[in-house]
Amino acid sequence: xxxxxxxxxxxxxxxxxxxxxxxxxxxxxxxxxxxxxxxxxxxxxxxxxxxxxxxxxxxxxxxxxxxxxxxxxxxxxxxxxxxxxxxxxxxxxxxxxxxxxxxxxxxxxxxxxxxxxxxxxxxxxxxxxxxxxxxxxxxxxxxxxxxxxxxxxxxxxxxxxxxxxxxxxxxxxxxxxxxxxxxxxxxxxxxxxxxxxxxxxxxxxxxxxxxxxxxxxxxxxxxxxxxxxxxxxxxxxxxxxxxxxxxxxxxxxxxxxxxxxxxxxxxxxxxxxxxxxxxxxxxxxxxxxxxxxxxxxxxxxxxxxxxxxxxxxxxxxxxxxxxxxxxxxxxxxxxxxxxxxxxxxxxxxxxxxxxxxxxxxxxxxxxxxxxxxxxxxxxxxxxxxxxxxxxxxxxxxxxxxxxxxxxxxxxxxxxxxxxxxxxxxxxxxxxxxxxxxxxxxxxxxxxxxxxxxxxxxxxxxxxxxxxxxxxxxxxxxxxxxxxxx
Amino acid sequence: xxxxxxxxxxxxxxxxxxxxxxxxxxxxxxxxxxxxxxxxxxxxxxxxxxxxxxxxxxxxxxxxxxxxxxxxxxxxxxxxxxxxxxxxxxxxxxxxxxxxxxxxxxxxxxxxxxxxxxxxxxxxxxxxxxxxxxx
Numbered sequence: 001x002x003x004x005x006x007x008x009x010x011x012x013x014x015x016x017x018x019x020x021x022x023x024x025x026x027x028x029x030x031x032x033x034x035x036x037x038x039x040x041x042x043x044x045x046x047x048x049x050x051x052x053x054x055x056x057x058x059x060x061x062x063x064x065x066x067x068x069x070x071x072x073x074x075x076x077x078x079x080x081x082x083x084x085x086x087x088x089x090x091x092x093x094x095x096x097x098x099x100x101x102x103x104x105x106x107x108x109x110x111x112x113x114x115x116x117x118x119x120x121x122x123x124x125x126x127x128x129x130x131x132x133x134x135x136x137x138x139x140x141x142x143x144x145x146x147x148x149x150x151x152x153x154x155x156x157x158x159x160x161x162x163x164x165x166x167x168x169x170x171x172x173x174x175x176x177x178x179x180x181x182x183x184x185x186x187x188x189x190x191x192x193x194x195x196x197x198x199x200x201x202x203x204x205x206x207x208x209x210x211x212x213x214x215x216x217x218x219x220x221x222x223x224x225x226x227x228x229x230x231x232x233x234x235x236x237x238x239x240x241x242x243x244x245x246x247x248x249x250x251x252x253x254x255x256x257x258x259x260x261x262x263x264x265x266x267x268x269x270x271x272x273x274x275x276x277x278x279x280x281x282x283x284x285x286x287x288x289x290x291x292x293x294x295x296x297x298x299x300x301x302x303x304x305x306x307x308x309x310x311x312x313x314x315x316x317x318x319x320x321x322x323x324x325x326x327x328x329x330x331x332x333x334x335x336x337x338x339x340x341x342x343x344x345x346x347x348x349x350x351x352x353x354x355x356x357x358x359x360x361x362x363x364x365x366x367x368x369x370x371x372x373x374x375x376x377x378x379x380x381x382x383x384x385x386x387x388x389x390x391x392x393x394x395x396x397x398x399x400x401x402x403x404x405x406x407x408x409x410x411x412x413x414x415x416x417x418x419x420x421x422x423x424x425x426x427x428x429x430x431x432x433x434x435x436x437x438x439x440x441x442x443x444x445x446x447x448x449x450x451x452x453x454x455x456x457x458x459x460x461x462x463x464x465x466x467x468x469x470x471x472x473x474x475x476x477x478x479x480x481x482x483x484x485x
Numbered sequence: 486x487x488x489x490x491x492x493x494x495x496x497x498x499x500x501x502x503x504x505x506x507x508x509x510x511x512x513x514x515x516x517x518x519x520x521x522x523x524x525x526x527x528x529x530x531x532x533x534x535x536x537x538x539x540x541x542x543x544x545x546x547x548x549x550x551x552x553x554x555x556x557x558x559x560x561x562x563x564x565x566x567x568x569x570x571x572x573x574x575x576x577x578x579x580x581x582x583x584x585x586x587x588x589x590x591x592x593x594x595x596x597x598x599x600x601x602x603x604x605x606x607x608x609x610x611x612x613x614x615x616x617x618x619x620x
Contacts (some may be wrong), residue, residue, distance in 0.1 A: 097549075101497040110553065114619065121550070123549035183499070332603050333582070334580050
């Protein structure tokens with residue numbers, strides 16, 4: 001199939017659908033009409049889109065954890081605990097890594113071993129293996145909207161199953177679930193596969209069923225400059241809108257400098273709205289998600305709560321519609337349900353204290369917003385240019401040419417030349433822009449900020465700064481300084 | 486002659502950041518590193534070790550499935566003619582916060598020479614490598 005940013009025809013969609021539903025036996029359980037009837041009966045308070053829309057109108061920030069285990073009953077126990085004890089506003093089902101690679105046979109092993117061991121040997125919920133039956137059981141057992149959160153380059157079957165099960169939101173996108181999550185899957189393939197996922201949501205939307213879609217904002221979660229993640233978010237938002245998606249949540253991962261983080265969210269909303277309008281998508285309900293710090297965490301649990309609360313405060317001050325919550329076990333991997341609930345409680349306490357407050361506009365904030373928007377525009381203009389106006393084609397070409405380049409990504413289709421580092425105030429700047437098409441003014445500005453840090457630290461601007469920055473938060477500071485500073 | 490290492494992230498795991506840093510650190514420390522990157526199978530590790538005539542295989546796992554993914558690697562190395570090759574594993578090797586001594590024992594019982602908890606500095610592994618390789 002030729003890649004184009006164009007709404008799939010029914011003929012195209014249903015032809016591919018036949019193949020998708022045959023990828024694993026549980027695919028055959030899905031009947032579109034029956035699924036639509038089921039979704040129409042989802043009560044308002046369990047619909048993701050409606051809950052986000054209400055939060056946006058009320059100006060509050062919702063808290064959502066990550067969570068998933070191998071077995072249905074244990075997963076229900078986990079989610080119920082996060083709902084009742086943790087006070088989560090929205091629920092996830094984090095999908096395990098074998099499912100993300102479509103290795104359903106290995107999921108079967110993981111499910112059986114987990115039954116035997118009495119603990120989860122999988123790092124998430126294998127939604128495809130449990131099928132509509134298992135996923136509906138989970139949905140019916142909880143009292144909040146449910147979303148699949150994963151990292152699946154080809155999530156077509158998973159998407160079909162979760163939506164048919166009453167889960168009204170799906171995270172991911174053709175770029176954001178490829179470049180940070182795969183090694184050798186082509187972008188043509190993942191953009192097509194995510195057009196399919198978006199189209200599923202679009203078809204339900206046309207039947208009057210509200211489905212939320214959320215491109216994965218933080219990408220590699222490691223020193224990603226705001227203009228890079230905002231560019232990807234806007235592209236994936238536009239690609240989703242073309243397939244008929246109406247309720248879109250664009251995301252951003254906390255970098256750590258308050259002004260930069262608030263500016264990133266404000267720039268994202270303003271610019272995404274401009275692009276949606278400019279390309280004729282006039283009825284998009286846009287919300288935002290702020291991810292608490294995605295990099296290395298301190299192992300000490302009290303220190304981890306400090307990081308969690310800092311992210312929560314920033315999310316509130318930025319006015320994000322929801323925040324994705326970390327836990328005090330982040331440094332050692334997947335948390336217990338108790339630790340997960342503690343993360344939500346710390347988050348909600350901070351959100352409640354800051355309810356209604358926004359970071360007021362200042363000269364610094366205004367300048368940072370303007371900078372991020374200018375950088376993002378440089379990138380997006382070039383993406384459209386190399387695609388001869390077609391955003392999907394342009395995205396593939398932009399990655400080939402390093403116009404889009406995501407730091408520390410595993411994909412061989414990513415140039416991987418870009419190197420970010422923090423400036424003296426902890427904002428993420430660009431040490432090596434590679435082929436990202438910034439103006440000379442922007443490049444010089446980044447360079448001067450890093451030079452300033454270098455002078456303060458008495459060392460050259462070099463790769464060691466990047467390494468130090470990656471480890472810094474785990475060690476308790478934002479900027480990775482040499483030991484004597 | 487430089488000692489040769491095979492470095493990679495095993496299984497369906499795509500955590501790339503630590504892998505890039507380890508590559509950088511091991512190379513700086515004077516090893517010749519064949520980095521097979523993320524999403525690597527046991528076979529990928531073994532094939533790379535045979536091709537490069539490696540002295541050690543360093544397995545990273547960050548996502549919790551390490552326990553399943555690493556099983557049988559020692560036996561497969563033996564079958565492939567890599568008897569006695571050094572096998573290290575490190576990262577977030579299991580699902581959840583578990584007692585490290587239990588996790589370490591599980592990996593040593595599987596035939597790994599050393600296992601490392603989360604947050605281990607690359608320097609620790611470099612010192613152990615030098616010791617085990619008789620520098």
